Amino acid sequence: MPVFLHDTMSRETRPLLLRPDGKVFGMYCCGPTVYGPAHIGNFRTFILQDVLRRALETDGLPVRHVRNITDVDDKTILGSVKAGQPLAEFTRGWTEKYHRDCDALGLLRPHVEPSAVAHIPQQVEMIRSLVDRGHAYAAADGSVYFKVCTCPDYGKLSRIDATKLRSQSTNSAGEANVADEYDRESIRDFALWKAWSPEDGANRWPSPWGDGRPGWHIECSAMSLAHLGATFDLHGGGVDLCFPHHENEIAQSECATGVKGFAGHWFHSAHLMVEGDKMSKSKGNLYTLDELVEKGFTPTEVRYALIAGHYRTPLNFTFSGLENARSALGKLERFADRLLQAAGFTRKEFAPPEVRETAATWGRFAPAWEALCQDLNVPGCLGQVFAVAGSKDELTPELARQDVCGLARILWTLGLTLFQERKADEVPAAVAELGARRWAAKQAKDFAAADRLRQELTALGWTMVDRKDGYDLKKA
RNA sequence: GGCGCGGUAGCCAAGUGGUAAGGCCGGGCUCUGCAAAAGCCCCAUGCGUCGGUUCGAUUCCGACCCGCGCCUCCA
Incomplete structure (x- = not known):
């Protein structure tokens, strides 16, 4: 097409x-x-x-x-x-x-x-x-x-x-x-x-x-x-x-x-508006990539936010739009992981253009591609992608393999790269130490102590996220 | 004044002559010692206003209202 x-x-x-x-x-x-x-x-x-x-x-x-x-x-x-x-x-x-x-x-x-x-x-x-x-x-x-x-x-x-x-x-x-x-x-x-x-x-x-x-x-x-x-x-x-x-x-x-x-x-x-205003130097709303990265957003998130509206409609660029992009991208990654697992592939095998070139299938993403072909309708395309993500179809290995290919081609076309390493926050020694102690307390089922240590971490502006096999420390 | 774009849920945003994709937020549930995350479910009788065409219009036609861009360097 x-x-x-x-x-x-x-x-x-x-x-x-x-x-x-x-x-x-x-x-x-x-x-x-x-x-x-x-x-x-x-x-x-x-x-x-x-x-x-x-x-x-x-x-x-x-x-x-x-x-x-x-x-x-x-x-x-x-x-x-x-x-x-x-x-x-x-x-x-x-x-x-x-x-x-x-x-x-x-x-x-x-x-x-x-x-x-x-x-x-x-x-x-x-x-x-x-x-x-x-x-x-x-x-x-x-x-x-x-x-x-x-x-x-x-x-x-x-x-x-x-x-x-x-x-x-x-x-x-x-x-x-x-x-x-x-x-x-x-x-x-x-x-x-x-x-x-x-x-x-x-x-x-x-x-x-x-x-x-x-x-x-x-x-x-x-x-x-x-x-x-x-x-x-x-x-x-x-x-x-x-x-x-x-x-x-x-x-x-x-x-x-x-x-x-x-x-x-x-x-x-069409042009970009910023928080409802025309962008201009005098209004101080001329953002550069560096400024957004400085605020903690990744370039991929910025890219997502910038293509989320149709190209012939002025786009209102906002920080909430950037947050939105981050959440949506996260959802996409989790969905891609599920597909990969069902297909028996690793994340490495997801990397286009290899997938793009070796097989020409769209899987269930044909409607997403068609949207793109209709006057570069990126929002429509994204909608179709998420519609597949939320579908109740049974995910057989065969279907998953086709979908992996289709998704990889769509994402390559949109220029969105998944699974990029996000820079982990620098953890100060004192915070790391508190985290270790809380984990130990939790393992020992001393929940009172664990909760107290969590509070101390919170007071220092850190969140501790537990996993089955360990934990992450993140800035709140 | 000329040329052009748009008004769809709290926010963002597709789309169609036959009764509204999707994302975010929010609410509920499940799971987890707590927290977070995640998964599942719910969330516009409505698509700027008023007329017209039609069996039927958010979608077509007309008028009007509102917002915006360009006409000057600008992606």
Whole structure:
């Protein structure tokens, strides 16, 4: 069953298939700007794209996933100047941090992760082509702008009326749009190349129009062309990128190459809210992975919480949602253990992709997979998984073996890893000693003493959990 | 103003023209010296409001109300 996905351009839900001439499914995703740690809102989008890619691979499609690193723009340059570091050094640090977070969250590395700085020649080349074809013009200061009026179908993705943009002199907050004081011929036009200015410091690259740096939008056009060609299968990003970024990409790419049909499918994921509010720096609710890990949540729990809502609906991220994810994951683990035991497998044998590749059965998880195929319905998929978990079917070894395979494939597709070691709390010597004494008292059936020791532990903020063969000490 | 999304139980969240998946929380039971955990059971006559179509609508159509996003750097 092919994966069906809603397409922003056509507003239709269409199957994702290999093109007749296609050997791989080309997928381009707008990546992070590496000027600080990515926040969980960024990661919601990246994780959703990761789930889509995994679903395609589970479906058997060969995918070529390209996700760029934006390492030259206003924010990275400003950040490097403030940090007193060369741009490359500054962005390398944040890129490495981003990679560590991605790995922790179980994101498959893209097949290609192009850097914008490393593609400046390609960007210059594309701008030159646009100027040659009359779609762009150089301003007096050496900046180059895209001439929107030369692109009649500009606005087709977001269905905005480009002619109305011309007259918009104020933004939604009632402030004047001052971005184009002088150079642009029209307010719709956007920068392809920005002439060097003193605040750019040492960050300047040569071009036929003088030293400067690329505009933000052109990098994705140049990098997708370089790594996927003039047309490819799917382009993804957060909803906020729909306009103007993606609209501009379409205009630049189609006008520069002369080939229509830039991306076959547009995949936009809704934004993340935090505790009912829009995420923003000023509200102080921009969480990073580190902050959540600091509070005791695992990256897998964060991932679960971030995919628990449908991708086209804004998701309200809350700590209770994170707790919810933890409980649900625990339930999943216990269920998986029961399946494994019934099938005669160990936890090690549960590890995909081995299970995924050696057998192509879904067991009772076919409905879960079908939900995923219907516009990447992760909540629906999860519901189906738990429906199986709560089923009263008799668990024969044969059924259990199929289920193990099915569950492993579903969880791999969702990118959820079970049975990860949770770091045990550091037990102070005094607490360990109390625990040992209580266990001894309990073994000796001196329950009065055992209860007293439990109280002492509680007073110190620790809980003692008894098992048949021993005990665990946990922070309360 | 333009473009777009959504309103389903205490919270989160699927879904369907034939009477509401699932998760969390909560309640009950079982088990365990206690505690915790776990297992089992229960938990919306109701799907923003009002009309319409229909044998039948939460699901289709219309109007309205409310919340939100983008239109400006933003995943």
